[in-house]
Amino acid sequence: MKKLISDLTEYLGPKNVIIDEPDKQPYVVDWRKIISGKACAVALPSSTEEVASTVRICAAHGVSIVPQGGNTGQVAGAVPGEVGESIVMSLKRMNAIRAIDTKNNTMTVEAGCILKNLQEAANSAGRLFPLSLGAEGSCLIGGNLGTNAGGTQVLRYGNARELTIGLEVVLANGEVWSSLRGLRKDNSGYDLRDIFIGSEGTLGIITAATLRLFPQTPIRHTALAALPSVDAATELLSRCRDEAQEALTAFELISGACLRLVQQNCPDKRMPLHSIDSPWYCLIEVAHRGENGRSLENFHRIFEDVIECEQASDVLVAQSLAQAEAMWGAREMITSALAHDGKCIKHDISLPISEIPAFVRETDELLQARYPGVRNFTFGHLGDGNLHYNVARRASGDDADLHAMQPGLSLLVHDAVERRSGSISAEQGIGRIRTADLIRYKAPLELQLMWAIKRTLDPNGLLNPGVLLPSFEPWMELRGVSSADRCCR
Structure with missing residues (x-):
């Protein structure tokens, strides 16, 4: 290991290789x-x-690499395991915007x-880059792409992949593959x-x-x-879609419950409503380039029927940018x-x-029956079927x-998701925390195909070991995969 650190220090310079334990702490804790x-x-x-040379140096020493962006993930996918035989590769110094092409509506950026x-760069160029997350002030685009991040604008613009x-x-051998050509159509083989x-x-x-820019x-x-x-x-x-x-x-x-928790634990945050006594709320946004007065009138009309039918007790339409920001700020x-509340x-x-209404209703009831007194704090992107179903202590x-x-609690929730043809991870990834869940809910053939890709692109298992994919033997034993089926080992 000393030779590895010596080689890295010689290549990157001593300021760019951190070896002191206190200085490493921000990079090894999720x-x-x-x-x-x-x-x-x-x-x-x-x-x-x-990056390529660092990968080649690590490969020569047989040392694994944990790529890291802003380390803002929810599933510990960007921090190393407990053994201490990996290096963390932080990409935060690669922060250049290489090009903005307003005619092609593209932006080429570093991870x-x-x-x-x-x-902000897109906005300055008269364009929109719509990916928007709560951590957007600190998360890095490389991490967003690594997890196929979603966020609040998926309904119209899609996930990071889109x-x-x-x-x-x-790649794991230090070679560089690039498709930074800005082509919207390229039907010349597999979409790598x-x-x-x-x-x-x-x-x-x-x-x-x-x-893509818009x-x-x-x-x-x-x-x-x-x-x-x-x-x-x-x-x-x-109704809003129509x-x-x-x-x-x-x-x-x-x-x-979520808004009341914000009101309780973030007293300095301006709340959009004086009274938060409804069981559920929806935050809705429309955006376009049309005539302002007419569009506002149409927006109001969306809610008239639901109030008359008593499907909504109240609707507050923001009358100013400050009101809109207060609504989004609370979210x-x-x-x-x-x-702030705790774990x-x-x-x-x-x-x-x-399936979402029945899932929430039935799963809430199951939780209270088995774990009475736990508190549910559910929110998420209803428009694309993504819920953040959080359970807090009694x-x-x-x-x-x-x-x-x-x-047992997560098993109950994920089994309910599985019964309704859902997924245990919508936008946050698997990381280190959900690998056992992946084993339980992925079909053996899917796991085999995923491992076939992993073995091909990273045959020595040097890239982010322990993240996303579990080790091969345990899942085979757990799922009862026979030796004849071990096609990708």
């Missing part, structure tokens, strides 16, 4: 403070060539760019781009991307609707409010929209009590 790993060093390359900076035209990737997006750094290290939508209308049930929310979603059509950019479901503070068991799930309990529940 954002939620659940996983605390170890690394023999942290490397900070500043170019694609430096270490902060998402918020990309939004926003990406090309990639530059350093999609293999790397969402692979959580286990197949290659994304160093740059060519991203026309700006200067006219935005935002509303917060108070609703009696999730059924009413899905009905309102259908009326607003492609102008509908966001439709967020928020439980009243974006939910994660911080949960963190919680998080589930990032995806379901057919039609009012009289503590974090240790919640931790003891976690295995």
Whole structure:
């Protein structure tokens, strides 16, 4: 290991190889403070060539690499394990915007760019880059691509995969593959781009991307609707889709419990409503380039029927940018409010929209029957079927009590998701935390195909070991895969 560190230091320079334990700490602990790993060093390359050379040096020493962006993930996919035989490769120094092509509506950027900076650069060029997350002020685009991030604008613009035209990737042997040509049509073989997006750094290290830009939508209308049930929310979603059509950019479901928690734990945050007494709320946004007065009138009309039919008790339409920002600010503070409350068991799930009301109703009841007193804080992107189904400790309990529940509680939730043809991970990935869940819910053939790709692109298992894919033998034994089926071993 000393020779590895010596070689890295000689190549990258002593300032760009961190070996002191206190200085390594921010890179080896995940954002939620659940996983605390170890690394023999942290490397900070500043170019694609430096990434490639670092990979070649590590490969020569047989040392694994954990690629890391902003380390804002929810599933500990960007931190090392406990053994300490990996290096962390932080891409935060690779933060250049290489090109903005307004005629082609593309932006080519390096993996270490902060998402918020990309939004602002696009805006300065008269364009829109619509990927938007609560952590956009600190997350890096490389991490967004590695997890196929979603966010609040998926309803109109799609996940990170749909926003990406090309990639530059350093492979496990140090070779560089690039498709940064800005082509929207290239039907000349397998789409390698999609293999790397969402692979959580286990197949290659994304160093740059060519991203889609869109026309700006200067006219935005935002509303917060108070609703009696999730059924009413899905009905309102259908009405908004019919009326607003492609102008509908966001439709967020928020439980009243979530907003009350924000009000309690973030007293400095301006709340959009004086009273938060409804069980459910929906935050809705439409954005377009049409005539402002007429569009506002149409936006108001969307809610008239649902109020008359008592499917919504109240609807507040923002009359100013400050009001709209207060609505979105309350939504974006939910994660911080949960963190302030203490540990919680998080589930990032995806379901057919039609199944969501029954899932929430029945799963809430099952949880209270088996774990009476636990508190549900459910919110998410109803428009694309993605819920953040969070369960917090009992009012009289503590974090240790919640931790003891976690295995059985998550099994209950994920089994309910499986029964309704859903997914245990919608936008956050698998990371280190959900590999056992992947074993349980992925079909053996899917796991074999995934491992076949992994073995081909990373035959020595040097890229982000322990993340996303479990080790081969345990899942075979657990799922009863026979030796005849071990086609990818």
